[in-house]
Amino acid sequence: MLITIFFILALGTIIGIAYLASGKMIKPPRRKGEWTPKDLGHQYENIEIRTKDGIILRGWLVKGNKDKTVVLIHGYTSSRWDEGYMKQALSILARNGYNVAVFDMRAHGASTGEFTTLGYRESEDVMQIIDWLEERNLASRLGLMGFSMGGAITLIVSSLDPRVKASVADSPYIDIRNSGMRWVRRVKGVIGMLLRISYPLIVWFTARRAGIRPENLIMYNFAEKIKIPLLIVAGARDDLVSPDEIKKFYDLARRSNEKVELWLTSSAHVSSIIDYPEEYEKRIIGFFERWL
Numbered sequence: 570m571l572i573t574i575f576f577i578l579a580l581g582t583i584i585g586i587a588y589l590a591s592g593k594m595i596k597p598p599r600r601k602g603e604w605t606p607k608d609l610g611h612q613y614e615n616i617e618i619r620t621k622d623g624i625i626l627r628g629w630l631v632k633g634n635k636d637k638t639v640v641l642i643h644g645y646t647s648s649r650w651d652e653g654y655m656k657q658a659l660s661i662l663a664r665n666g667y668n669v670a671v672f673d674m675r676a677h678g679a680s681t682g683e684f685t686t687l688g689y690r691e692s693e694d695v696m697q698i699i700d701w702l703e704e705r706n707l708a709s710r711l712g713l714m715g716f717s718m719g720g721a722i723t724l725i726v727s728s729l730d731p732r733v734k735a736s737v738a739d740s741p742y743i744d745i746r747n748s749g750m751r752w753v754r755r756v757k758g759v760i761g762m763l764l765r766i767s768y769p770l771i772v773w774f775t776a777r778r779a780g781i782r783p784e785n786l787i788m789y790n791f792a793e794k795i796k797i798p799l800l801i802v803a804g805a806r807d808d809l810v811s812p813d814e815i816k817k818f819y820d821l822a823r824r825s826n827e828k829v830e831l832w833l834t835s836s837a838h839v840s841s842i843i844d845y846p847e848e849y850e851k852r853i854i855g856f857f858e859r860w861l
Contacts (some may be wrong), residue, residue, distance in 0.1 A: 602650030644717030
């Protein structure tokens, strides 16, 4: 009897933890900042775009002196105000004359939305951003550049939207289930142990509550559908995205596309732009100059 009671209590605890954790997953903390492109020396417009399901995406448009536009896409729990990779990437692109469109994804930053779908509906959102740019004659020579979740969104959209001519994906998750488990492993102690035990349930609850299927967020499924030039940036010390997964994706993509490149650094997750700023700028600008 006591064993049965203990089992029921333990099971209830695991289910409860999984449900609470899934709520945290789909409702990440909103990160907002004070800086704007003007602080980097660039004029900009505040932009709002309403998605088909009523979400308002808020962002900036920086116009350069070239007829080339790059949509910049942040990662999970981040926003356009990220002081690390987003600020650096915006600065690199803008000072080299590119038009730059950067938005907070749904449920992030200043955009509306009750929850994130971890890249699924966000991919549709990015294509609506491209619609908006196309209406303003800013999408004839269009590239994407995304980090982490934004990198995965970049891969998905690059496989679907022919208006995208070249893309850069920095530290994209490849199998969201594996990256989620690596995120859980960052949590130490008893809580971390309970999260690891309940992880399959966390995935199930998260998918159900966000209205997604995890198998739709496995990048291997999109690898051979990408026909445009693609530069993948990855770090050997990335504890969220395995370099082996990146290499497997790269090998799959190269089967049907010789214009896929891989730059593997010694950096941690989305940190190559911080660790190697000069080489990063040279590679990114060289890539977009070559293909846009």
